[in-house]
Amino acid sequence: MLDAVNELGPKAKYILAIGTCASFGGVVKPSTYTGIKTVKEVLNGRTRNPIINLPACPAHPETMVGTVVTLLTKGLPKLDSYGRPTQYYPTTVHNNCPRRHTEMVDQYGAFGCYRGIGCKGPETTFSCPLLKWNNGVNWCIDKADMQCISCASPSFPEGPFYYGGMGSGDMGSGGMGSGGMDSGGTSSNQSSSIVNSIKSKSKSY
């Protein structure tokens, strides 16, 4: 694969790095053995046009098809400093999130804003609240009631994902009440003390 990229990359008119692994290293980046490189690291300076990064994990089909259409009809789209088309990567997930002005909650599965428990929406640039997933039927936060894990950003898969790691070691604190239905071993006393400790440690928003 590396040979193919090295041989064909300099000859290609446009190059799309599809997915977070190709754009930024992605889920394999923490590995010390594999020596993973991004497309940019392999081809830097040897391409005819700037490399277009389309990070997300999985790669989002609308960004792929939309960018190809733009390339065919208009040419290179406007790219930000990370090489991402600004059309699909305009601002943070947080800025477009429908939960933005809702009440902050202390566990997933409850309707509200997960910023206080570790949602990575504020630090992730992608338009997924607008594009959504699977033909727009759903996306990670709205309806699924789960936080953003920053799958489209250069820092992915930096963790811990859940509760910023503060809910660790104790099932009671992390209870995912499946929407108010009986979820077995949750203990609400634990949840609120964890929330208090998170709130005291985090900045005010």
Next chain:
Amino acid sequence: MPNTITIDPVTRVEGHLKVKVELDSSNKVTTAYMTGNLFRDMENILKDRHPWDAIHITQRICGVCPVSHAIASVKANEQAMGFTPSSQATLQRTVIQAGNYLQDHILHFYHLSLMDYIIGPQLNPWSPGYDVDMRINSSNTQRLINNYLEGLKVRRQAQEMVAILAGRVPHVMSIAPGGVTMPLEAGLITQMKSYLATVKDFINNKYLPDVEILTSAYSDYFTIGQGPGNFLSYGVFDQADGMLFKSGRLAQGVSESVDPEKISEYVQYSYYSSPSGLNPAKGQTTPAYGKSGAYTWLKAPRYEEQVYELGPLARMNINGYYNGKVSVMDRIKARALETQKIAEALTGWMN
């Protein structure tokens, strides 16, 4: 000097596979080397991380079957914490998993296997294509191609059904320690049921009859591909009263139970310097590319030193839902029947 055929990569599989076979003078295969060509170090990436992160990281092992990894990771976490999720949450996970199986099996038959048996339209990506021993007549071929294309759409719809409950597919979000984050409402169930109706219609009226077309044209393939003759399943689709496909083992036709302690992973021919024969619970993965004698990144798992086959044929045979024969065509047929069974079960689960 044996005659050698190497195919690298094997196309239309998920993963990176190279096959090298050595043939004797009568063109029978004497030795076969299956090489897994990709190593991503997932085992070591998970070390020193919060264990709940595994739910998301392991999903990235595969974009076709991420749900299995999510469920395995979350169950491992819950078992370690001594926690049992509610039956409602368990059912939701089962529905997510089942929906994923539907699209996966349709993908396997139409988009991965079928082009071995028919010649497609003379366009990319079907051409250049395999064109040896094509037996299906042109009107059936046309029908199969039409269903191939429709299958792309039906697959997408099955995924949308799953995404309603999972947040997105692949790499689901709503499976979490404790249960499922997404609450279910009647409107969403209705939406899912309408997707299910479309998928079921396709399975019953297109997928299964197409499998019939294939198995009749290649009926001699019911005698090749016998495999090792041992089957194993860990069980899948938790319900309140046990799994739809129970776990079990068929050792040369004899029914037995599954004890995970008896599994060992051998690395004699694999690029690892870690010890061979470890049980996965105490596994080690120390990569060592270029190790003498090694030719693959895959470890060789064995149950009591024996090779076991898993997958739809295994699950269907072990649970008595299939007639128990083993061959290339039996695998394709068992997969189709399993798809139908899961679609039926989904109707029940959604009610």
